[in-house]
Amino acid sequence: MSTDRNQQQTGIIKKPRRVVNICFIVVFLCSTLLTWREMVVLENAYIASQRNVLGNLATSLDRHLQHSIDNLFFYRNTMRYALQYPISTDKSRQAITEFNNKRGLTHWQIRLDTDRSMPINGVSDTMVESDSLLIRDEATLYNELSAALELSYILQLSDTRKTLQFRTYYVSRAGYFISSMLSPNSDALISRYYRHISRSYFTHHDKRQNHGRGVRWEHSSDPSRGGEEVITASVPLDYNNRWYGVLAMDFTIAAMNKFLVSVLPEEEEGAIILYDKKFNVITATRPDEDKPLFTPGQLAQIAQGMEKGNTGEIRFNSNFVTWSKLNAFDGVLIKTHTLDETVRGEFGRISIVLALLWLLFTLMLLGSWIVIHRLVNNMMSLQSRLAWRANYDTLTRLYNRGAFFEQAQALAARCKLHDQPISVIQFDLDYFKSINDRFGHDAGDRVLSHVAGIISHALRGEDIAGRVGGEEFCVVLPGATLAQAGDVAERVRERFNHKELLIRNGTTLHISASFGVSASREDNGYDFECLQTIADRRLYKAKQSGRNRVCTRG
Numbered sequence: 001m002s003t004d005r006n007q008q009q010t011g012i013i014k015k016p017r018r019v020v021n022i023c024f025i026v027v028f029l030c031s032t033l034l035t036w037r038e039m040v041v042l043e044n045a046y047i048a049s050q051r052n053v054l055g056n057l058a059t060s061l062d063r064h065l066q067h068s069i070d071n072l073f074f075y076r077n078t079m080r081y082a083l084q085y086p087i088s089t090d091k092s093r094q095a096i097t098e099f100n101n102k103r104g105l106t107h108w109q110i111r112l113d114t115d116r117s118m119p120i121n122g123v124s125d126t127m128v129e130s131d132s133l134l135i136r137d138e139a140t141l142y143n144e145l146s147a148a149l150e151l152s153y154i155l156q157l158s159d160t161r162k163t164l165q166f167r168t169y170y171v172s173r174a175g176y177f178i179s180s181m182l183s184p185n186s187d188a189l190i191s192r193y194y195r196h197i198s199r200s201y202f203t204h205h206d207k208r209q210n211h212g213r214g215v216r217w218e219h220s221s222d223p224s225r226g227g228e229e230v231i232t233a234s235v236p237l238d239y240n241n242r243w244y245g246v247l248a249m250d251f252t253i254a255a256m257n258k259f260l261v262s263v264l265p266e267e268e269e270g271a272i273i274l275y276d277k278k279f280n281v282i283t284a285t286r287p288d289e290d291k292p293l294f295t296p297g298q299l300a301q302i303a304q305g306m307e308k309g310n311t312g313e314i315r316f317n318s319n320f321v322t323w324s325k326l327n328a329f330d331g332v333l334i335k336t337h338t339l340d341e342t343v344r345g346e347f348g349r350i351s352i353v354l355a356l357l358w359l360l361f362t363l364m365l366l367g368s369w370i371v372i373h374r375l376v377n378n379m380m381s382l383q384s385r386l387a388w389r390a391n392y393d394t395l396t397r398l399y400n401r402g403a404f405f406e407q408a409q410a411l412a413a414r415c416k417l418h419d420q421p422i423s424v425i426q427f428d429l430d431y432f433k434s435i436n437d438r439f440g441h442d443a444g445d446r447v448l449s450h451v452a453g454i455i456s457h458a459l460r461g462e463d464i465a466g467r468v469g470g471e472e473f474c475v476v477l478p479g480a481t482l483a484q485a486g487d488v489a490e491r492v493r494e495r496f497n498h499k500e501l502l503i504r505n506g507t508t509l510h511i512s513a514s515f516g517v518s519a520s521r522e523d524n525g526y527d528f529e530c531l532q533t534i535a536d537r538r539l540y541k542a543k544q545s546g547r548n549r550v551c552t553r554g
C-alpha cells in the first residue's frame with residue numbers, strides 16, 4: 001500500500017521537535033556564552049587587581065629603598081667633597097694626632113665628641129700591611145681620616161626609625177671603619193674590621209670586579225648578629241682614581257618583612273615573597289612561606305617571564321602567581337594566590353555566584369525543555385491519531401471511503417500516465433445482516449475485522465483496499481488486467497469460504513462474499529469512479545446470480 005501520506009505526516013511531526021530543540025540549544029549557548037564572557041571579564045579584573053596590589057607594594061618598597069640608597073650616595077658625595085676640600089679644625093687635628101699615636105696598636109678607637117660623632121675604629125699598621133687589599137697611603141691618609149670624621153658627625157644624625165636600614169658604615173682600606181651603631185667594646189674591633197673586609201660586599205668593589213662603581217646588593221648572614229640574614233647595599237668610595245673604601249648599609253630581614261606586612265592591605269589574601277636576584281627567599285609575609293614555594297622548573301618559568309617584562313603573571317596548577325621586579329633593589333617581589341584564597345576573596349565569591357546562576361538557569365532550561373518536549377510529543381501523537389482517524393476506518397484499519405477514493409484516483413491517474421492497466425474489485429459479504437441478527441453486532445464487527453485481515457494478507461504492496469460501505473469493500477490493483485483481478489477475487493472468495501471464524505467461545509462460522517470486477521483496458525477507461533460503478537454493478541449481478549461468486553462481465 002502507498003506510504004507517501006504517512007511519510008508526509010512523519011515529516012510534519014518531526015519539525016516542531018526540531019524547532020523546540022534548536023530554540024533551547026540557542027538559549028543554552030547564549031547563556032553559556034554570556035556567562036563565559038562575564039567570567040573572562042572577571043578574570044581580567046582579578047589579574048589587574050593582583051597586579052595592582054603587587055605594583056603598589058613594589059612601588060612602596062622601591063621608594064623606601066631608593067630613599068636609603070639616596071642617603072648612601074649623599075654620604076659618598078659628602079666624603080668626596082671632604083677629600084677634595086679637606087678642612088682643618090681642632091677636632092680633625094686632634095683625630096690625626098690620636099691616630100698617629102695609636103696606629104701601631106693592634107686595635108684602637110678614636111672617640112672625639114661622642115655626643116655628636118661616632119668613634120673611628122682601627123687596626124695596626126702591621127695588620128694593614130699584611131693584607132693585599134688594604135693600604136695606608138700617607139699622601140691621602142689624613143684627608144680621608146678627616147673626611148671619615150665629617151661622615152661620623154652626619155651618621156650621628158641619621159634616624160633609623162624612618163629608614164629601612166638599621167646600620168650605615170664606612171670601611172676604609174686604610175685599616176679603620178666607622179659605623180652608625182656604637183661599638184660595644186674595643187676588644188671586638190679587630191674581628192669586626194676583618195669581618196667587614198672579608199665580606200663580598202667589600203671585596204667585590206675591587207676595581208676589577210665593579211667596573212661601573214655602582215650600588216651592589218648582597219644577601220648574606222651577618223656573624224656580628226649571630227648569623228642573622230641581612231641585605232647589604234654598598235657603594236665604593238673613589239676619588240682621583242683611587243679606591244678609598246666602601247660605604248654600606250645593612251637592612252634586616254625582619255625590617256623588610258615588617259615593611260611588607262605594613263603596606264599589604266589588611267583584607268588581602270595570599271602571600272608576598274621577596275626574592276633576591278638568585279631566587280633565594282629573603283622574606284615572606286607569612287612565616288610558613290619561608291620554605292621554597294616553587295620548584296626549580298617553576299622558578300625558571302618565572303625568570304623566563306621576567307625577561308619579557310618587569311611585571312607579569314603565571315598560573316601554576318591552582319596557584320596564581322604575579323611578579324614585579326624592583327627598581328631600587330636587585331630582586332623581585334612575587335605574590336602567590338591559591339585557589340582556596342581566590343575562592344574566599346571577592347572575585348571568587350562573585351565567580352561562584354555567577355556559576356551558580358548559570359547552573360540554576362541551565363537546570364530551569366532543562367526542566368522547561370523536558371516539559372515542552374513532552375507537550376510537543378503529546379500534541380504530535382494526538383495530531384497523528386487525528387490524521388490517522390481522518391484517513392482510516394478504526395474497525396478494519398483499512399482506508400475509509402474518502403481516503404480510499406482519493407488514493408484510488410491518484411493511482412488510476414498514475415497507471416494512465418504509465419499506460420499500465422488497473423483493476424477494481426468491489427465485494428460485499430453475503431447475508432451479513434443475519435450474522436448480526438444471530439450473534440449480535442459485536443460478532444458482526446469481529447467478522448468485518450477478520451475480513452479486513454484476510455484482504456490485507458491477500459494483496460501486494462502496491463494494491464490498496466478500503467471499506468467503502470457497511471459490509472462493502474473495494475480493492476484497486478494497479479498493473480492487473482481483468483483476468484488477473486478476477487483471479488485475485490476468486491482467491492479471496494475461496495479464502496473466505498475456507499476460513500472458519502471464531503465468533504465467541506465454541507462458536508465458529510463460515511462466511512462468503514460476492515465480487516464484481518472491472519478493469520481499465522477491458523472496460524475502456526481509467527476513471528476510477530466509473531470503474532468502481534461497473535464493479536459495483538457486477539457485484540450486484542453476482543448477488544443476483546446466487547451470491548458467493550465473482551462476476552467480471554455484464
Ligand SMILES: Nc1nc2c(ncn2[C@@H]2O[C@H](COP(=O)(O)OP(=O)(O)OP(=O)(O)O)[C@@H](O)[C@H]2O)c(=O)[nH]1
Pocket residue numbers: 428429430431432433434436440441442443444445448469470471543547
Ligand atoms: N456489525 C456491524 N454490522 C454492520 C456494520 N455496518 C453495516 N452493518 C450491517 O450490515 C447489514 C447489511 O445488510 P444488508 O444490506 O441487508 O445485506 P446482507 O444482509 O449482507 O445481505 P446481502 O448483501 O443481500 O447478502 C445491516 O444489517 C447493517 O446493520 C458494522 O459496522 N458492524
